[in-house]
Amino acid sequence: xxxxxxxxxxxxxLTASAALPAFAAADTKVLDRHVASMKSGNLEAxxxxxxxxxxxxxxxxxxxxDGVFVGHETRTLFxxxxxxxxLPGNKTMQTRYQNAGPDTSIMHWVQFxxxxxxxxxxxxxxxxxxxxxxxxVTVNPAKK
Numbered sequence: 559x560x561x562x563x564x565x566x567x568x569x570x571x572l573t574a575s576a577a578l579p580a581f582a583a584a585d586t587k588v589l590d591r592h593v594a595s596m597k598s599g600n601l602e603a604x605x606x607x608x609x610x611x612x613x614x615x616x617x618x619x620x621x622x623x624d625g626v627f628v629g630h631e632t633r634t635l636f637x638x639x640x641x642x643x644x645l646p647g648n649k650t651m652q653t654r655y656q657n658a659g660p661d662t663s664i665m666h667w668v669q670f671x672x673x674x675x676x677x678x679x680x681x682x683x684x685x686x687x688x689x690x691x692x693x694x695v696t697v698n699p700a701k702k
Contacts, residue, residue: 586655588685589665596648599640601633608632609689616695647677661686676701 588607595603608614614632616625627635638644647669656664661684668678677697684692 586663588688588690589653589655589663589683592690593651593653593665596640597651599642599645599648601636601640604636604640605633607690609686609691612689612691612693614693614695617697620695620697647675658682 592604592607595607611629612632614627614635616627616635618625621627621635621638640648650671651667651669652671653665653667656666658664663683663685665681665683666678667680668676670676677700679695679697681696682692682694683690
C-alpha cells in the first residue's frame with residue numbers, strides 16, 4: 559500500500575512539474591544595453607531599461623543614507639553614476655553574467671582592473687518584460 563501511494567505521489571509530482579512553464583535567466587540583452595549606456599554616460603538610455611516602478615538598492619551611504627531608490631528616484635542614482643566623475647570607471651568596466659534563476663542574473667563587474675584604483679562587485683538583476691524591475695548593488699571591499 560505504501561509503495562503504491564508513494565508511486566502515485568511521485569507520478570503526480572512528475573506530471574505537474576512537466577506542465578510548469580520553463581523559465582529562462584534574465585534577458586542579458588537588456589543588461590548588455592545597460593552596461594553600454596553606463597559606459598557612454600547616457601543617462602536617458604540607462605533609465606529606459608528600467609520599469610517605472612523599479613527598485614534599486616545600493617550600499618547605504620553610497621549616494622543616499624538608506625541606498626534605496628524606487629521608481630522616479632532611480633534618476634537621482636543614475637545621474638550620479640553616469641556623471642563625468644564616474645565615467646572613467648564605467649568605461650573600464652568588465653562584466654560577466656551568472657544565471658540565478660527565473661528572470662534573475664548576477665552581473666559580476668570590475669572597474670580599473672589590475673590598477674591601484676581597482677573596484678569590483680556584483681549586481682543582482684530581475685528582468686521582466688524586457689525591463690529591469692529590481693537591482694541590488696554590492697561593492698566588494700577594496701584590496702589591500
